[in-house]
Amino acid sequence: MDTPLIVVNFKAYEESDGERGISLARACEQVSEETGVAIIACPTPAMLGRIAHEIASPVWSQHVDAVAPGGQTGHVTAQSVRDAGALGTIINHSERRMRLADIGFVVDACKALELVTCVCTNTVDVSRAAAAFSPDYIAIEPPELIGGDISVTTADPGIVSKTVELVEAVDPSVDVLCGAGVKNANDVSKAIELGARGVLLASGVVKSPDPKRTLTDLASAI
Amino acid sequence: MDTPLIVVNFKAYEESDGERGISLARACEQVSEETGVAIIACPTPAMLGRIAHEIASPVWSQHVDAVAPGGQTGHVTAQSVRDAGALGTIINHSERRMRLADIGFVVDACKALELVTCVCTNTVDVSRAAAAFSPDYIAIEPPELIGGDISVTTADPGIVSKTVELVEAVDPSVDVLCGAGVKNANDVSKAIELGARGVLLASGVVKSPDPKRTLTDLASAI
Amino acid sequence: MDTPLIVVNFKAYEESDGERGISLARACEQVSEETGVAIIACPTPAMLGRIAHEIASPVWSQHVDAVAPGGQTGHVTAQSVRDAGALGTIINHSERRMRLADIGFVVDACKALELVTCVCTNTVDVSRAAAAFSPDYIAIEPPELIGGDISVTTADPGIVSKTVELVEAVDPSVDVLCGAGVKNANDVSKAIELGARGVLLASGVVKSPDPKRTLTDLASAI
Amino acid sequence: MDTPLIVVNFKAYEESDGERGISLARACEQVSEETGVAIIACPTPAMLGRIAHEIASPVWSQHVDAVAPGGQTGHVTAQSVRDAGALGTIINHSERRMRLADIGFVVDACKALELVTCVCTNTVDVSRAAAAFSPDYIAIEPPELIGGDISVTTADPGIVSKTVELVEAVDPSVDVLCGAGVKNANDVSKAIELGARGVLLASGVVKSPDPKRTLTDLASAI
Numbered sequence: 002m003d004t005p006l007i008v009v010n011f012k013a014y015e016e017s018d019g020e021r022g023i024s025l026a027r028a029c030e031q032v033s034e035e036t037g038v039a040i041i042a043c044p045t046p047a048m049l050g051r052i053a054h055e056i057a058s059p060v061w062s063q064h065v066d067a068v069a070p071g072g073q074t075g076h077v078t079a080q081s082v083r084d085a086g087a088l089g090t091i092i093n094h095s096e097r098r099m100r101l102a103d104i105g106f107v108v109d110a111c112k113a114l115e116l117v118t119c120v121c122t123n124t125v126d127v128s129r130a131a132a133a134f135s136p137d138y139i140a141i142e143p144p145e146l147i148g149g150d151i152s153v154t155t156a157d158p159g160i161v162s163k164t165v166e167l168v169e170a171v172d173p174s175v176d177v178l179c180g181a182g183v184k185n186a187n188d189v190s191k192a193i194e195l196g197a198r199g200v201l202l203a204s205g206v207v208k209s210p211d212p213k214r215t216l217t218d219l220a221s222a223i
Numbered sequence: 224m225d226t227p228l229i230v231v232n233f234k235a236y237e238e239s240d241g242e243r244g245i246s247l248a249r250a251c252e253q254v255s256e257e258t259g260v261a262i263i264a265c266p267t268p269a270m271l272g273r274i275a276h277e278i279a280s281p282v283w284s285q286h287v288d289a290v291a292p293g294g295q296t297g298h299v300t301a302q303s304v305r306d307a308g309a310l311g312t313i314i315n316h317s318e319r320r321m322r323l324a325d326i327g328f329v330v331d332a333c334k335a336l337e338l339v340t341c342v343c344t345n346t347v348d349v350s351r352a353a354a355a356f357s358p359d360y361i362a363i364e365p366p367e368l369i370g371g372d373i374s375v376t377t378a379d380p381g382i383v384s385k386t387v388e389l390v391e392a393v394d395p396s397v398d399v400l401c402g403a404g405v406k407n408a409n410d411v412s413k414a415i416e417l418g419a420r421g422v423l424l425a426s427g428v429v430k431s432p433d434p435k436r437t438l439t440d441l442a443s444a445i
Numbered sequence: 446m447d448t449p450l451i452v453v454n455f456k457a458y459e460e461s462d463g464e465r466g467i468s469l470a471r472a473c474e475q476v477s478e479e480t481g482v483a484i485i486a487c488p489t490p491a492m493l494g495r496i497a498h499e500i501a502s503p504v505w506s507q508h509v510d511a512v513a514p515g516g517q518t519g520h521v522t523a524q525s526v527r528d529a530g531a532l533g534t535i536i537n538h539s540e541r542r543m544r545l546a547d548i549g550f551v552v553d554a555c556k557a558l559e560l561v562t563c564v565c566t567n568t569v570d571v572s573r574a575a576a577a578f579s580p581d582y583i584a585i586e587p588p589e590l591i592g593g594d595i596s597v598t599t600a601d602p603g604i605v606s607k608t609v610e611l612v613e614a615v616d617p618s619v620d621v622l623c624g625a626g627v628k629n630a631n632d633v634s635k636a637i638e639l640g641a642r643g644v645l646l647a648s649g650v651v652k653s654p655d656p657k658r659t660l661t662d663l664a665s666a667i
Numbered sequence: 668m669d670t671p672l673i674v675v676n677f678k679a680y681e682e683s684d685g686e687r688g689i690s691l692a693r694a695c696e697q698v699s700e701e702t703g704v705a706i707i708a709c710p711t712p713a714m715l716g717r718i719a720h721e722i723a724s725p726v727w728s729q730h731v732d733a734v735a736p737g738g739q740t741g742h743v744t745a746q747s748v749r750d751a752g753a754l755g756t757i758i759n760h761s762e763r764r765m766r767l768a769d770i771g772f773v774v775d776a777c778k779a780l781e782l783v784t785c786v787c788t789n790t791v792d793v794s795r796a797a798a799a800f801s802p803d804y805i806a807i808e809p810p811e812l813i814g815g816d817i818s819v820t821t822a823d824p825g826i827v828s829k830t831v832e833l834v835e836a837v838d839p840s841v842d843v844l845c846g847a848g849v850k851n852a853n854d855v856s857k858a859i860e861l862g863a864r865g866v867l868l869a870s871g872v873v874k875s876p877d878p879k880r881t882l883t884d885l886a887s888a889i
Contacts (some may be wrong), residue, residue, distance in 0.1 A: 002292060004388075010296060012294050012296050013290065013292050013293060013294070013295035013298050013299075013300045014292060014293060015292045015302060017303075018300075018306035018307070019272075019306030019307055020230045020306070023305075024308075025341050032348075045300075045303045045307075045331075046268045046269065046271075046298075046299050046303070047272045047297075047303045047306075047307035047309070048272040048307055049268075049269045049272070050241075050269045050270040050271070050272060050273040050274075051272040051273035051276055053743075054273055062295025063270070063296050064296065065432040068235065070235050070236060070237045070240070071234070071235060071236060072234050072235070072236075072426070073235035073319055074232060074234050074285045074313065074317075074319050075268065075285040075286025075313070075317070076268075076319065077235075077266075077268050077269060078235045079296075080240055081235060081239075081240045081241075081267045081268070081269045081270070083241075084240035084242070084243075084244075084269075085240070085241055085269035085270055085273075091296065091297070092847075094297060095296075096294055096297065096298070097296050098766040098769070099767065100757060100764040100766050100767055101765065101766070101788075101793055101796060102772055102788075102789050102790075102793050103764070104796075105326070105790060105792050115863035122768075124431075124768075126771050126800055127767055127768050127771050129799035130767060130771070130796040130797065130799035131767065131796065132799065132835075133792050133793075133796035133798075133799070134796065139321060142276040143242070150372065158277040163776070171795075171799075171834070171837075201227065203294070203296075204294075304550075315545060319548055320544040320545070320547070321544060321545065322542040322544050322545070322565075322569050323537060323542070323543065323544070323548055323571055323574060324542055324566075324568075324571050324574065325571050326545055327568060327571050344545075344546075345546050346546075349456075349546050349577075349579055351547065351577035351615075352545060352575065352578065353578075354573035355570050355573035355576075355577070356570055390586075393573075393615075394659050438494075438594070454740060456738050456739060456740050457734065457736050457737060457738070457739035457743075457744045458736060458737060458747060459736045459745060460742075461747075461750070462746055463746045463747075463749075464753055465750075486837060489743075489747045489751075490712045490713065490741065490747070491712065491715045491728070491743060491747045491748055491751035491753070492713075492716040492747070493712075493713045493716070493753055494685075494713045494715070494716060495717035495720055495751075496719040497718075506713070507741040507817035508741025512679065512686065514680060514681045515678070515680060516679070516870070517762055517871070518678050518729045518757065518760040518761075519729040519743075519757070519760060519763035520679050520762070521679075521712050521713060521741075521744070522684075523715070524681060524684055524829040525679060525683075525684045525685075525712070526713050528684035528685030528686070528687075528688075528713075529684070529685055529714055529717075530685070531713070535740065535741070539740075540738055540741065540742070541740050541741035541742065543739075549695075552756025565713050573857070574798065589786075601819040602713065623733045628735045638739055647740075664812065
């Protein structure tokens with residue numbers, strides 16, 4: 002987990018559905034190969050298995066439910082995600098918040114299957130709390146930066162450096178990602194400068210008129 | 224939608240994960256081709272797109288969330304399921320109950336995309352309620368029959384015929400499936416005799432030592 | 446259930462908390478006594494028992510959970526509400542949506558305890574669905590009228606009359622309340638003219654500078 | 668917060684409903700007065716305001732929702748609980764689990780209103796996570812001890828002492844309560860010996876044939 006990474010959350014945008022999702026994942030794969038930067042594609046739930054099967058670069062799930070395999074219609078188990086070819090998962094995204102005990106359950110279930118875990122958080126205290134489960138990554142998403150046009154570089158940069166500091170105090174093996182307010186190479190540089198190990202972004206890539214070009218630009222900062 | 228159908232819910236069983244899910248779906252496809260009976264595969268969320276891409280017989284989603292496309296990380300939209308290749312979806316399964324208004328939202332969203340809808344219910348009153356949304360199918364799952372060894376043929380057969388009668392009174396275009404207590408060809412015959420248009424089953428096929436043989440037996444009753 | 450009624454939902458407004466909730470309930474009680482119109486107070490959960498104990502006019506709960514008495518910390522059972530002195534309950538309010546099967550469970554639990562049931566709905570189809578459970582009342586809240594300044598008298602009045610017609614077709618014993626867009630006596634008259642048996646309102650009374658006067662005005666239309 | 672305390676969770680037991688809830692709270696009040704031990708009553712939601720109004724000893728809510736005052740029908744705000752007379756609240760009980768970020772929201776909302784906060788947890792890691800929010804208390808409820816007949820004295824006592832140690836490492840101002848497996852005075856002594864500041868219990872008192880006597884026995888250990 003030592004090289005910086007760019008995590009692309011496909012969310013449930015129309016641009017991520019079906020064959021468009023394949024193209025998007027293909028862009029992640031190509032830029033990753035061309036630049037050597039780890040670019041992770043997080044497809045829609047329905048396309049996870051097919052994209053993980055068709056592209057060579059790493060794929061993560063957007064979510065895992067806190068359930069064991071069994072009679073769990075419509076739920077996503079850690080094992081189903083792993084067996085579908087994913088290498089990791091986002092957990093507790095701001096659009097898919099989970100119960101405290103369930104986050105612990107899912108992080109443990111993923112570790113047992115060697116899936117990479119990335120827990121999303123919204124405040125410094127919530128980040129400290131999440132660090133208690135020792136996930137691989139914590140992605141801090143300050144609510145005021147989500148989905149907006151404000152860059153983390155111009156808004157409150159202290160929340161990233163403070164999160165890095167306090168998460169490290171709980172468990173130094175946990176890396177921090179900057180999960181909102183990243184639009185361009187400058188934001189990526191700034192995030193890494195503040196102590197983040199990488200970035201988690203969505204619409205900036207998914208809704209770009211040229212995702213490959215956008216990703217190439219972002220990767221140039223690493 | 225005039226011929227009887229067999230809907231196979233893969234749930235979140237380990238037997239449905241990854242390549243095992245492909246094999247299971249392949250068994251549905253083959254028996255469907257050999258017998259001419261409509262056999263619907265409902266893969267795990269993670270395998271939906273890949274299975275829909277690889278097999279020729281119809282595939283349904285296990286669930287759709289009541290959200291429009293957009294910033295909905297970890298949620299399943301009707302459109303994502305349609306674009307991934309599914310032809311329909313289970314809604315409100317007993318293991319994934321939905322809010323009343325959300326069922327209305329999802330049935331409407333699916334109709335707009337020409338996805339087949341199958342709403343699961345647990346009582347005669349809930350079935351009447353669900354019929355108000357005019358889904359294609361209502362699958363009645365009497366709680367006492369779910370996951371057990373009791374056949375609908377030996378337990379209370381009245382719940383199926385009563386559901387058929389009352390659903391028809393609300394909307395005659397809605398067909399009823401028998402959603403629990405179906406283990407063998409005799410149960411399928413009995414369900415159809417009671418007025419059901421088909422059956423929805425899970426472990427009986429998914430956990431069978433020979434799913435193809437089990438499906439062939441079930442299909443023989445139609 | 447033959448006389449029209451005015452249901453006042455205290456919601457979680459600060460104006461409804463603690464002693465202010467007592468004053469508000471007292472206003473309901475007084476106007477009810479003075480005008481002879483049934484005015485129902487629906488206090489905050491925390492004040493339900495005390496208000497039901499202290500005022501003579503009918504009190505309803507804002508919500509009941511779909512659980513039986515037992516180890517259900519932080520949940521509201523039908524029996525706890527009845528034993529605290531409530532005579533009825535709102536179910537499935539737009540701010541507290543419930544699962545389809547749970548609505549059936551709660552309506553049945555309330556009937557067994559002789560609690561009056563009022564299920565909130567947002568569309569004509571959802572109203573028809575709710576009617577299958579035969580609650581005492583269905584309160585239709587068209588989403589475009591909730592919390593706004595638009596009166597049901599000036600907006601789409603068809604939704605009320607259409608709901609009355611279709612609910613009657615499912616179960617003629619179910620009465621319809623107009624659950625949004627009621628601001629003044631004119632709206633109450635109009636709602637009753639459209640076939641509603643009464644109205645459900647909140648901020649118009651709770652946030653009124655003079656709730657007693659507002660209630661007296663509303664009651665004058667009945 | 669330096670003296671040990673006994674927190675009695677009334678849950679949603681029939682024995683806690685209506686007037687029986689008043690009697691139960693009265694028993695807490697009397698034993699508290701007679702023994703000088705802090706005994707906290709946590710009534711059903713419906714009886715919270717009335718019991719807080721009628722008894723002199725401290726009353727806590729069983730739950731607070733992560734919402735601000737406003738249009739939140741059927742939800743429990745921190746302010747509604749405070750204004751109803753409660754002095755504190757249980758948060759994230761095993762029967763009412765909350766989302767991680769919501770726990771942070773509720774603890775902060777309660778602190779702003781000077782309500783005592785007690786967050787329930789199920790594992791050592793979840794306890795460490797909860798400590799990041801600096802609640803007044805963390806009540807550890809090992810799942811294997813909840814509602815059973817096993818005493819924490821005979822089962823795994825290490826979970827209490829380990830929790831005390833790790834919570835202290837995160838924030839020494841947070842006290843730990845033993846939240847399961849407490850049946851008698853011996854269990855209370857043992858819990859305090861292991862570093863707990865008190866106990867949280869339910870059925871042992873609520874379902875006792877003589878709650879006052881049971882409480883007197885428990886208090887004798889402090």
